[in-house]
Amino acid sequence: MAVLVTGGAGYIGSHTVAELITAGEEVVIVDNLYQGHKDAVLGGKLYVGDIRDKDFLDTVFKENTIDAVVHFAANSLVGESMKAPAKYYHNNVYGTLCLLEKMNEYGVSKIVFSSTAATYGEPENVPILESDRTFPTNTYGETKLAMEKMMKWFDIAHNVKYVSLRYFNACGAHESGKIGEDHNPETHLIPLILEVPLGKRPFISVYGDDYPTEDGTCIRDYLHVTDLADAHLKAVNYLRNGGESNVFNLGSGTGYSVSAVIEAARKATGHPIPVKVEGRRAGDPAVLIASSQKAKDVLGWTPKFDNLEYIIGTAWKWHEAHPNGYAK
Ligand SMILES: NC(=O)c1ccc[n+]([C@@H]2O[C@H](COP(=O)([O-])OP(=O)(O)OC[C@H]3O[C@@H](n4cnc5c(N)ncnc54)[C@H](O)[C@@H]3O)[C@@H](O)[C@H]2O)c1
Ligand SMILES: O=c1ccn([C@@H]2O[C@H](COP(=O)(O)OP(=O)(O)O[C@H]3O[C@H](CO)[C@@H](O)[C@H](O)[C@H]3O)[C@@H](O)[C@H]2O)c(=O)[nH]1
Numbered sequence: 001m002a003v004l005v006t007g008g009a010g011y012i013g014s015h016t017v018a019e020l021i022t023a024g025e026e027v028v029i030v031d032n033l034y035q036g037h038k039d040a041v042l043g044g045k046l047y048v049g050d051i052r053d054k055d056f057l058d059t060v061f062k063e064n065t066i067d068a069v070v071h072f073a074a075n076s077l078v079g080e081s082m083k084a085p086a087k088y089y090h091n092n093v094y095g096t097l098c099l100l101e102k103m104n105e106y107g108v109s110k111i112v113f114s115s116t117a118a119t120y121g122e123p124e125n126v127p128i129l130e131s132d133r134t135f136p137t138n139t140y141g142e143t144k145l146a147m148e149k150m151m152k153w154f155d156i157a158h159n160v161k162y163v164s165l166r167y168f169n170a171c172g173a174h175e176s177g178k179i180g181e182d183h184n185p186e187t188h189l190i191p192l193i194l195e196v197p198l199g200k201r202p203f204i205s206v207y208g209d210d211y212p213t214e215d216g217t218c219i220r221d222y223l224h225v226t227d228l229a230d231a232h233l234k235a236v237n238y239l240r241n242g243g244e245s246n247v248f249n250l251g252s253g254t255g256y257s258v259s260a261v262i263e264a265a266r267k268a269t270g271h272p273i274p275v276k277v278e279g280r281r282a283g284d285p286a287v288l289i290a291s292s293q294k295a296k297d298v299l300g301w302t303p304k305f306d307n308l309e310y311i312i313g314t315a316w317k318w319h320e321a322h323p324n325g326y327a328k
Contacts, residue, residue: 040182104160121137204262207258
């Protein structure tokens with residue numbers, strides 16, 4: 001029985017494929033390589049194609065015996081989603097619909113799904129609980145919430161069980177140095193900071209220093225990508241053991257300001273990393289910190305990486321060795 005990983009050539013997907021293989025799982029990967037990289041796939045059987053292509057999905061489901069799906073394939077840039085909502089509804093919502101239809105047709109009844117802190121919008125409470133209000137402030141978060149709700153109705157109608165994992169900020173790279181983060185365009189804070197010591201940008205822009213936080217910069221909850229990957233294995237096994245459909249936050253529970261992240265990167269790289277303070281980025285909440293207590297209690301998940309300087313060091317190891325990312 002194989003685990004099908006959609007988006008498995010992308011950043012979090014490729015790290016999860018690596019963990020699944022280490023755990024002895026048979027893995028089938030589907031990716032259209034829009035953001036993914038063949039070189040990021042360390043094992044398993046890769047099918048290059050789009051989840052919205054139902055004939056393509058037929059081939060994948062016919063050629064493999066799949067017992068669970070881990071679904072990463074999506075577009076995930078907040079800013080872009082505000083300018084191109086149709087792209088986000090088409091790829092994220094329609095793509096998930098095609099996948100669920102085919103899962104149902106081929107009798108696959110377990111799915112672990114990449115959701116996001118962006119489903120909450122501006123939080124009512126910090127740390128955020130799964131039971132808190134979901135009120136997305138951008139199209140991306142809204143499509144992820146629509147995907148969660150679609151899975152709920154497929155469960156009610158067809159008994160397809162799901163685990164929705166609401167990630168906070170994924171970061172870092174595989175400790176082996178073999179795989180890392182390579183998005184085009186890159187918008188995430190840590191890989192952009194690391195472009196300064198790589199000589200690819202003169203400074204890092206700080207989007208706003210007038211937030212109601214101690215140093216005025218936004219606070220986020222940064223979680224190592226391998227800890228995230230591990231949660232997916234635990235979620236697959238939770239469903240295999242008869243677990244009911246469920247939603248879990250995944251974060252470290254610790255918040256770091258943008259300035260604190262830059263300081264940790266200075267220590268990890270030994271570079272002074274100059275800063276330029278700019279205006280706020282539209283749609284950024286001031287503080288996002290997860291309560292992951294439920295994932296700890298129900299899935300038995302505990303993040304192993306708790307030192308931000310070390311986490312950034314794992315990313316730095318990969319970026320230093322791959323200054324231009326994967327081979328294009
Ligand atoms: N990076 C984060 O901090 C973060 C936080 C919360 C949630 N997420 C979610 O986690 C998932 C993975 O994020 P990531 O940072 O690894 O992104 P990514 O872009 O690196 O990975 C997504 C992969 O899916 C593939 N893909 C996209 N649309 C596809 C389609 N229609 N058919 C087949 N393949 C397709 C892309 O080529 C890419 O390889 C996404 O769903 C994202 O919304 C990410
Ligand atoms: O050049 C930069 C880039 C980012 N930031 C700030 O750094 C913080 C983190 O930004 P980023 O790395 O872009 O992550 P988020 O916007 O927090 O979004 C990530 O984390 C969310 C969950 O918390 C996911 O939903 C998204 O998919 C994922 O991109 C934010 O305050 C940004 O304003 C800067 O100051 N300068």
